[in-house]
Amino acid sequence: MSLSASGVGTHDANEYLTRVIQSLSFAKTGYDYLVRAHATSRKDGHGAEWSAALSLAYKRADADYTDARAQISPYTKSTDPMIKESAATIDTAYAALLSANDDFENEIKQFLNGNVQKPGALVERFADVDAIEHKAWQLLAEGMAAVGNALLELPPSGKEKITHLKITTEQRQHALSRLERIFGPSVRRNIEDMRDDETVPEILGVAMLLHGFLSQPWEGPAQ
Secondary structure (H helix, E strand, O other): OOOOOOOOOOOOHHHHHHHHHHHHHHHHHHHHHHHHHHHOOOOOOOHHHHHHHHHHHHHHHHHHHHHHHHHHHHHHHOOOHHHHHHHHHHHHHHHHHHHHHHHHHHHHHHHHOOOOOOOOHHHHHHHHHHHHHHHHHHHHHHHHHHHHHHHEEOOOOOOOOOOEEOOOHHHHHHHHHHHHHHHOHHHHOOHHHOOOOOOOOHHHHHHHHHHHHHOOOOEOOOO
């Protein structure tokens, strides 16, 4: 069952951060389904079974990505412009992932119905869908950077160094602990050291961005 932000003030920074992390938890579950499915070897003479299993994994991932999006969607109408902007970016990213999954499922369906005639055509289409998914994960990473901006408490004059967040130190530590429970100790690594490492799962890279921001020595609200 997905959680909903209905009835909650969509301007509350800590509640928004909580929903963002919950959305990443759902997204990780869906991502992991697909990773396991793609890691399964396709055996000669069993292409239909392999494709059916892959299609099922995508349907499961769809459900998780839909739950992830449901955490964020209410905040696209937030009265806080920074929360609204970051939520819109994240919502668009999840929508793109769902669209890419739908394209992939359609390709699988065509294959199972015997409508893929050209040798290698299915592989080519899978590569196209993979490129779309990659762009969606990049957009989700941009959304995490925007979440950080939404958490910043800007100084009244706008000239001083930004050192405060809208959330308390205890809330920030709780958020870090939740990310570490969901993603494990790898989420603590410095994303800057991993940018050229293609073995880092895309969902982990997204979480590392948020964890890295929250790990900085921020102070709580000044007011």
